[in-house]
Amino acid sequence: MNSTIRDLLTKHGRLPVSVDTIADDADLYEAGLSSFASVQLMLGLEEAFDIEFPETLLNRKSFSSINAIAASVSQITETQQVA
Amino acid sequence: MNVASPITALSLAERAQRAAKVAAEFADTVDREARFPKEGMDAVKAERLMGIQIPVQHGGEGATMSEVAEVCSILGKACAATAMTYAMHQIQIASLSDHAPDSAWHEAFLKRICDEQLLIGSATSEAGIGGNLRNSVCAVDVEGDIVRLEKNATVISYGADADAIMVTSRRHKDSPPSDQVATLFTKDQYTLEHTAEWDTLGMRGTCSDGYIFRGEAPAEQILPKPFAEIAAQSMLAVSHLLWGALWFGIAADAVNRAQSYVRAAARRSPGQTPPGALRLAEASSMLQQVKSNVVAGLKQFEAGKGDPDALSAMGFAVAMNNIKIGTSQTILDIINQCMLICGIQGYKNGTPYSLGRHLRDAHSAQLMISNDRILGNTSTMLLVGKQETSLLR
Structure with missing residues (x-):
């Protein structure tokens, strides 16, 4: 999953550095992720994983690192499969 | 310091009213000369209003955001420059007191703000x-x-x-x-x-x-928290709420003036409804919209206080943006309506019904963080966030 997230970050993240240089647990905001780019990234994730982000996960924390994004996506995939 | 200061025995609103009286007296001079509202701000300091938002343990009075907003609106009715100076100062205090936990230097400085009534x-x-x-x-x-x-x-x-x-x-x-x-x-x-x-x-x-x-x-x-968090959880919301409150004050004073004008006309010709009366009723309705907008926002902010997740949620940011857009546009409509009511007496400077200063001050509202930028920001968030549609939440 993390490689898909990295691809989407490259495409939508508008980061000043290469995504390859960012560790899975590194702070994406410190790496230059803007709130606009995080929304574009979210749209990309919704499309790629066929999910919809619930209101409770629409916050800075869900997008703070590649690991955090992966955790959010897994959480959504699980609950949306149950439902 | 003097803990049992007699001033703090009065309510915050009473103290704000006393400061506003001084500020109102100098509002036209401050505007004309484009100078710092010294008399108004000195009066605010004399009423010990600079540190009210700071928690009691750091020397303040632990006032809620609603109470601070009320002070802003009272000052806004008197002198927009005093009110805006005070509001911007309180926005800095909100950032400092919420976002520098366990920083000894910042805690000591909060105490200094209260003791010395410092302006930030x-x-x-x-x-x-x-x-x-x-x-x-x-x-x-x-x-x-x-x-x-x-x-x-x-x-x-x-x-x-x-x-x-x-x-x-x-x-x-x-x-x-x-x-x-x-x-x-x-x-x-x-x-x-x-x-x-x-x-x-x-x-x-x-x-x-x-x-x-x-x-x-x-x-x-250096504040220990990243500015991104301070901006998202405190600065933007508090700016929109306190600005909204003082803009309400500017519009409310305009409506007061228009109402005096209509009542004076009614007294002159009893039995006849003055021509401006209907417009006044419309202005009153619009003013209530502005008030409801700000009060609902204050309620939402206070409900989310202490919960970083609630304050950094997209729905919350959309709501605060909407308050800014709504209030900044509506006050112009209100004051324009009041100008139509008061006619040339409102257009002229130096009459009891003058509205030129109100209208000019109110024009800043759409530009302080440009409404276009805010609408752009909201439209991005609405690509993923759901519009809140419940009435009471």
Whole structure:
């Protein structure tokens, strides 16, 4: 999953550095992720994983690192499969 | 210090009313001369209103955001420059008291704000960032225990009269523009080189001149939290709420003047409804909309206080943005309506019904963080966030 997230970050993240240089647990905001780019990234994730982000996960924390994004996506995939 | 100060026995609103009386007396002079509202702000300090929002354990009175907003609206009815200076100061305090936990220096400084009734300014605008306060060009230079910062600040409101200034910058010279920190510098720690005059249509007394800021201070004065979090959880919401409150005050005073005009006309010809009466009823309805907007926002903010997740949620940001858009547009409609009611007496300066200053001051509302930028920001969020549609939530 993390490689898909990295691809989407490259495409939508508008980061000043290469995504390859960012560790899975590194702070994406410190790496230059803007709130606009995080929304574009979210749209990309919704499309790629066929999910919809619930209101409770629409916050800075869900997008703070590649690991955090992966955790959010897994959480959504699980609950949306149950439902 | 004097703990049992007799002033604090009065309610905050009463103290604000007393300060507002002084501010109102000088409002026209402050506007005409585009000078700092010294008399109004001295009165605010004499009423010990500068630190009310600060928690009791740090020397303040622990006032809620609603109480602070009420003070802003009372001052707004009297003198918009005094009210805006006070509101901007309170916005800095909200950032400091919520976002510097366990920082001994900042806690001690909060105490100083209360004891000495200090005025805190801010330098977020910068040449080259295109008006986006979430970007910085300049960066703090930390060397050992010392932080140095130089910033080409296009606007520092009441910069010359502030006792301390909170300055945003990049965290490090290699950081991207959005990775920012805020640092508080006290007056003895910086110099301001004047670069631009504040000669404007309205809000003339805020004296938001441009300066090159140069500061040097102990590094512990950098706020520990990233500015992104401070902006999202406190600064943007508090700005929209307190500005909304004082804009309500400006519009409310305009409606008061229009109502006096209509009543005077009614007294002159009993039995006949004056021509402006219907417009006054419309203005009253619009004023109530502004009030409801601000009050609902204050309620939402206070419900989310202490919960960073609630305050950084997209739905919350959309709601706060909407308050700014709604209030800033509606006050212009209200004051314009009042102008139609008062006619030439409202258009002329120096009458009891004069509305020129109100209208000019109110025009700043759409531009302080441009409504176009805010609408753009909201529209991005609405691509993913759901519009809140419940009535009571």
